[in-house]
Amino acid sequence: MLEITRIRTEKEAIIEGLKKRNLDVTETLDQILAADANWRSAKTSLESISAELNVLAKEIGDLFKQGKQDEANAAKAKTADLKNKEAELKAKVDEYEKEITQLLYTIPNVPNELVPAGKNELDNETVFEFGEKRTYDFEPLAHWDLAKKYDLIDFELGVKVTGAGFPFYRGKGAKLQRALISFFLEEAEKAGYEEFIPPLMVNEASAYGTGQLPDKEGQMYHMQVDDFYMIPTAEVPLTNIYRDVILPSEDFSIKLTGYTPCFRREAGSYGKDVRGLNRLHQFDKVEIVRIEHPTNTAKALEEMLEHVKGLLEKLGLQYRILRLCGGDTGFASALTYDFEVYSAAQDKWLEVSSCSRFDTFQANRLKLRFKNADKKNQLCHTLNGSALALPRIVAALMENHQTPEGIVIPEALRKFTGFDIIN
RNA sequence: GGAGAGUUGGCAGAGUGGUCGAUUGCGGCAGUCUUGAAAACUGUUGUACCGAGAGGUACCGGGGGUUCGAAUCCCUCACUCUCCGCCA
16 A cells, blocks of 8 residues: 555656556546545644543533532533534544545555556566576476376366365375475575464455455455455465564564465466466465565565576576566566466466565555664565465476476475486 | 453553553663673653644544543453363
C-alpha cells in the first residue's frame, strides 16, 4: 500500500510511474486527495470539539468536588450539543478513512525506474543469459514421461488421494526433492541467511501484511473453521515476523530463509501449462527474504540475483533472467526479475525464481520501521526471492540431464542425494 | 472437548469512575563522578495523527455501550496461560 503522505507530495510522479503498468490513476489519486482533505478538515474539527469536551468534563468534576451541584448540572447540559456534533464528525472521519483505505488498496506499487513499460510477458526484457541449448542424439522425453519411466513421481496417485496438482514423489524422486531442499538451504546459509521453519498456516493479519489480502483472496486455501490461510509462499510467515516491529537503529540488514511447501488454488488457470510439474497446488520452495535500509535495497537485490545464478549454474541448467515489464510486475513489487530455465524436451522456458523489491509497499502495511539518524521512525524496505522453487527445477533437471543410461545428478547435488544417476 | 485465570508502555508489574499517557522496578539514552570501567547519583526515555508553531487529539487486546467524565462499570469478539481429558 502506498503511503498517503507520498500521494500528497508526489502525485505526478506516481501517475507517471504507473503508466508503465498501463494504468491511469489520476482519477483515483484525485479522489484520494479529496477524501484526504475532507478527512483532515473533519478530523481537525472533531479534535477541537473533543478538546472542549475534555475541558468541560474536568470543570464538572471540579464543581462536584467543591459541592457545587447546581453549577455542575448546568454545565452538564452544555455538553449535550457538543456530544452530538462529536458523534457526527466521528462518523464522517470514519467514513473518509474507509474511503481512503479502499482506494489505496487498489493502487499497485510504483515501478522502479529500471522497469520497462509493457503490457504482458512479451514486453519483458532479457537481461542475462547463461548456457547453451542442449542437443540430444536421441528422442528426449518430457519429465512426466521420465517420472513414469523411473517411478519418481506419481500424479495419478495424487489425484486419488487428494486431487489434481497434488503429486506423490516416490523413491529416488522423493530423495531428489529432499536433496534439492538441503542444497538450497545450505547455499542460503553460506550466503548469510538465517534458516527458519515457519508455520504453514497464517492468520488474517499476516495475509494482509504481505498483501495477499485483500487482492488475492481466491488464490489461497482458507481454513474457514479457524480462519487461517495456507501459505502460498514462505514469504508470508517470514516477512510477518517483522510485522509491527521498529528496529532500534538504522544499522541493519536482515536475511532470512526457509523451506516450506506452498499451497495455491490457482483458480482460473486450469488448462494452461498444467501438465506434469509445471503448475501444482502444492509445491516445495526455499525462499529468501531481506529487510533492508532503503539505501541498501538495490545492492541487496543484486546479491539475490547473484545467489540464484549460482544455484542454477551449480545445477548445470541453462537459464535466462528477465526484467519484468510494468504490466507483468506483481501488484506489490517495484521491480522484479524472473529466472527461467530452458526445458529442451518441452521446448519451453520455465519460471523457477522471481526476485522482487517491494520498497516500502509491504513495510507500510506491516508497520515495519527503523529508527533513523534523526530518531524518527522510517519504513524499511522488503525484498524476497525464490531460491528456488522445486517442481520446475526438478522438471528441468530430469529433462536436461537425461541420457540413454539414465538421469545424471549434478555434481553439487550428489552429496545430498547419495546417488549420481537415476536409472 | 471440559473448567478456570488473564490480556496495561521495550520487559516486569501497580492501578476498580475525575488530579492516569498512566505509580514503581528493570532495561535504553544523556550527564555527574572516574585515568578508564563498574557502582552511585541526576535527568530523560511509547506510538500515530492534526497543526507553520504554540499546542491539540487518540491509543491500557479488538469492537460496542453506560456516564459530563472510563485503563477502571456493562456487552461482545479475539487471543494467551493453567488444570483435566484426548493425542503425535
